[in-house]
Amino acid sequence: MQTPLKIAVVGSGLVGSLLAIYLKRAGHSVHVYDRSPDIRTIQFSGRSINLAMSHRGWRALDDMGLSEEIREMAIPMDKRAIHLVGQPLNYQPYGNEGESIYSISRGLLNRKMVSLAEAEGVEFFFETKVWDVTLADATLHTGETEQGAWDDRGYDMVFGADGAFSRIRHRMQRQNMFNYSQEFLNTGYKELNIPANPDGTHKLDKNSLHIWPRQDFMLIALPNLDGSFTCTLFMPFEGENSFESLKDKDTLKAFFAEYFPSTVDVIPMLVEDFFKNPTSTLVTMKCYPWTYEDKVALIGDASHAIVPFYGHGMNAGFEDITILNQLMGEYGDDWKTIFKEYEKSRKPNADAIAELSYRNFMEMRSKTADAKFLLQKKIEKRFSEKYPEKWLPLYSRVTFSYRPYSEALAIGDRQKAIMDEVMLMHDIDKKWDSAEVDNKILELLDTP
Structure with missing residues (x-):
C-alpha cells in the first residue's frame, strides 16, 4: 500500500477502468471522468473492432484476480481462417498447440470493467467534460462548453487515459520540448455483422479469426458469444475499390458478390449496416514525454495510439498498467521516479508495437494469400x-x-x-x- 492520494483518471475506457482498479487497490481515492454517458446505459455498436486479448492483457487482469470472470466473455481463436475467391478455406495456426488469442466484444468488456471498478469503490463522473488540466497542481477544469464557465477540481495526481485525441495530452503538448506526431492511414474501416444461426450457433468456425485478404482492402470477422460475428471492412477512402466508390446499394452488392462471394449469404443486413454505420479513421499517434513531474501521466492510447492490426492496442495499454504497478511496488511513494521510469520503459516498446502493427496490416491484407x-x-x-x-x-x-x-x-x-x-x-x-x-x-x- 502507498500513502493514500486523491487521484483522477480521465477516460472510462478499458485502460482507464482497469487503472482505476489498480490505484484503488493500492489505497488511493480514485475518481474517473468521462464526457460520454455511462456505457452500461447505451447501445454500443457501429464503430467497433472486436478485441483480441493475448498474454499481455491477461497478465494485467491476472494480477488483480479478474481474468477468470473476463474469460467467460471470451472466445479462443487458435488460427486465422483465410477466405480466397475460388479456393478452399485455408487455416493458419497462430502459435503452438493450446495457444490462442481471445475475441471479446469491446462494449461488453468495457461495461464489465466499469462495474468491477465501481465494486472496488471507484467513483465515476459520466457526462462530465474535462477541457483542461493545470499541470503544476493536477487541477481538472470541467464544464458544459469549452468557452463557458468551468469548475476546478483539485487532485494530487491526474492520469490521462482519454484516448488518441486526449484533452490531457493536448495540455501537455503546449509545454516546451514536447514531441508529438500523428499519422492517419489512407485506409478507413466500417463495422458489419454476421448474425447467428436461428439456433444460436455460429455461421462460420467460431475459433478462427476470419480474413478475406484482397491486396488493398480486406474484411475480417471475429466471433461473439451470441453466435454472431463482428465484421470490419478495411478499405481506402478514395480511388478504385474504396469507400468513396461504393455509393449505392447496387454497387455495394456487386462489389461483395465479386470480392467476398462467401459472405453474400451470411451478411443479410449488408446494405443497411454499410450505409448506417460510420466510416472511421485509423491513426498512429506518438508523443514524449508522457509525464509531468509527479502530477500528471498519460497512459494507453493517450500516449501511444496504434492501428489495430496486431490486436495490441488494449494489450499494450494493459501492459502499461502492469509496468506502472511494478514500479509502484519498487519505488513506493516516490512518484517522480515512478513516472520517469514508467515512460522510459514504455516509450521504446510503444514505438515498436506501432511499427509492428503497421507491418501486420500489410501482412493481413495481402501476404496471407x-x-x-x-x-x-x-x-x-x-x-x-x-x-x-x-x-x-x-x-x-x-x-x-x-x-x-x-x-x-x-x-x-x-x-x-x-x-x-x-x-x-x-x-x-x-x-x-x-x-x-x-x-x-x-x-x-x-x-x-
Whole structure:
C-alpha cells in the first residue's frame, strides 16, 4: 500500500477502468471522468473492432484476480481462417498447440470493467467534460462548453487515459520540448455483422479469426458469444475499390458478390449496416514525454495510439498498467521516479508495437494469400518446433510472451533477413522440410 492520494483518471475506457482498479487497490481515492454517458446505459455498436486479448492483457487482469470472470466473455481463436475467391478455406495456426488469442466484444468488456471498478469503490463522473488540466497542481477544469464557465477540481495526481485525441495530452503538448506526431492511414474501416444461426450457433468456425485478404482492402470477422460475428471492412477512402466508390446499394452488392462471394449469404443486413454505420479513421499517434513531474501521466492510447492490426492496442495499454504497478511496488511513494521510469520503459516498446502493427496490416491484407509467404511460415514453424531455444516466430514473441515489444521488433528484423536468404535457396518449395534448410538457418543464426 502507498500513502493514500486523491487521484483522477480521465477516460472510462478499458485502460482507464482497469487503472482505476489498480490505484484503488493500492489505497488511493480514485475518481474517473468521462464526457460520454455511462456505457452500461447505451447501445454500443457501429464503430467497433472486436478485441483480441493475448498474454499481455491477461497478465494485467491476472494480477488483480479478474481474468477468470473476463474469460467467460471470451472466445479462443487458435488460427486465422483465410477466405480466397475460388479456393478452399485455408487455416493458419497462430502459435503452438493450446495457444490462442481471445475475441471479446469491446462494449461488453468495457461495461464489465466499469462495474468491477465501481465494486472496488471507484467513483465515476459520466457526462462530465474535462477541457483542461493545470499541470503544476493536477487541477481538472470541467464544464458544459469549452468557452463557458468551468469548475476546478483539485487532485494530487491526474492520469490521462482519454484516448488518441486526449484533452490531457493536448495540455501537455503546449509545454516546451514536447514531441508529438500523428499519422492517419489512407485506409478507413466500417463495422458489419454476421448474425447467428436461428439456433444460436455460429455461421462460420467460431475459433478462427476470419480474413478475406484482397491486396488493398480486406474484411475480417471475429466471433461473439451470441453466435454472431463482428465484421470490419478495411478499405481506402478514395480511388478504385474504396469507400468513396461504393455509393449505392447496387454497387455495394456487386462489389461483395465479386470480392467476398462467401459472405453474400451470411451478411443479410449488408446494405443497411454499410450505409448506417460510420466510416472511421485509423491513426498512429506518438508523443514524449508522457509525464509531468509527479502530477500528471498519460497512459494507453493517450500516449501511444496504434492501428489495430496486431490486436495490441488494449494489450499494450494493459501492459502499461502492469509496468506502472511494478514500479509502484519498487519505488513506493516516490512518484517522480515512478513516472520517469514508467515512460522510459514504455516509450521504446510503444514505438515498436506501432511499427509492428503497421507491418501486420500489410501482412493481413495481402501476404496471407501469398503462396511464398505461406511456405515461409511453414518453414519457420517447423524450425521453431525443432529448435525452440533458437527460434521463436515474431507473432508468438509479440502475442504469446511478455518479452519487450522492442526486442520482438529487433529479433523479428533479424529473422526476416535470415528467411529472405532461405527463400532464395534453389527448389525451396521442394526441400523446405529438409536438413539442408535447417542447416542453412543454423548457419545464418551463427553469423554475426
